[in-house]
Amino acid sequence: DAGVTQSPTHLIKTRGQQVTLRCSPKSGHDTVSWYQQALGQGPQFIFQYYEEEERQRGNFPDRFSGHQFPNYSSELNVNALLLGDSALYLCASSPGPGGDTEAFFGQGTRLTVV
């Protein structure tokens, strides 16, 4: 079982650019959530996707958007990057949007905005 896989592992972008991060969920999981973890902080919930729809959203601006594909993989897009968007972006998967089960995290994508 490959677990949750994310790509790329690192990337550097310039302020104002756009970025796309990718996530493949753990086998058997159909729900994907995205989190942002700033240095020295706990992860903050961005949004959750289930059945190719955004089901829940945290307190993040519309510059953050996502997509889920029929194979349950997901993308996180961030437009008009700001320096403050520099963080570790984590993908978590679970079997169901509100099931009584735990979420498993990927290794994250470290985004640096310069």
Added chain:
Amino acid sequence: QKEVEQDPGPLSVPEGAIVSLNCTYSNSAFQYFMWYRQYSRKGPELLMYTYSSGNKEDGRFTAQVDKSSKYISLFIRDSQPSDSATYLCAMRNTGFQKLVFGTGTRLLVSP
């Protein structure tokens, strides 16, 4: 006030010590309580998962939840240098997978 409060540490202990890590929370709707371990520059790894109040034990790890006090704890017995990491508590409501995290406590176990 944050929904989940956690002392950032660092907490330094000698090898073999019993470690106690704690979180407090303000949202009484939280029903599921998790502890994650995160090594530097890695994703969080689930350690313990507890529903409602009570204790749960898994090897050297014991999780306790006291909903009346809105207080959760993780105990690590016979701590090892390999336990050195950041420990994050996380919580969620029934029916929602959104996790609310503490800031994490950095633990250092010296040989």
